[in-house]
Amino acid sequence: MNKTIVIGCDHAALDLKLKVKAHVESKGYTVIDVGTHTNDSCNYPDYAHAACEKIRGGEAVLGILICGTGIGMSMAANKHRGIRAAVCSDTFSARMTRMHNDANVLCFGARVVGEGLALDLVDAYLDTEYLGERHQKRVDMLTAIEDNEAAR
Ligand code: RB5
Numbered sequence: 788m789n790k791t792i793v794i795g796c797d798h799a800a801l802d803l804k805l806k807v808k809a810h811v812e813s814k815g816y817t818v819i820d821v822g823t824h825t826n827d828s829c830n831y832p833d834y835a836h837a838a839c840e841k842i843r844g845g846e847a848v849l850g851i852l853i854c855g856t857g858i859g860m861s862m863a864a865n866k867h868r869g870i871r872a873a874v875c876s877d878t879f880s881a882r883m884t885r886m887h888n889d890a891n892v893l894c895f896g897a898r899v900v901g902e903g904l905a906l907d908l909v910d911a912y913l914d915t916e917y918l919g920e921r922h923q924k925r926v927d928m929l930t931a932i933e934d935n936e937a938a939r
Contacts, residue, residue, distance in 0.1 A: 794807035
């Protein structure tokens with residue numbers, strides 16, 4: 788099983804990302820950190836793109852993207868084919884988006900959640916398996932939207 792997680796952030800979330808990175812590593816995962824690596828102002832789509840490329844290329848199985856709100860990261864990630872990114876600020880949603888939506892990217896906001904909740908979100912997300920079965924048809928419908936958009 789691929790136990791590699793890609794993580795990324797913008798300048799609003801560097802401190803929290805480093806805590807999340809250490810936490811994910813402590814759970815036995817290998818982490819690819821696509822940046823940012825400084826507090827200098829930067830643009831979240833660059834880091835969402837870098838992380839999604841790792842997932843699309845098979846180097847990472849899941850991703851975690853953090854910006855100020857998580858919203859910009861999720862918007863940018865969801866522009867990528869095959870990426871299902873969910874911005875969550877409660878553990879129920881973080882768990883359910885793995886279970887039902889097969890979300891392959893978890894996003895949250897460093898200006899929205901504190902460290903404790905962030906690590907709980909990560910646990911809820913990473914410790915949950917996709918159920919498949921009846922949910923696969925719906926995930927396939929998401930892929931069909933991508934196919935239709937690509938053909939327009
Ligand atoms: C940066 O100030 C902020 O806009 C960004 O981190 C994010 O919250 C965007 O969605």
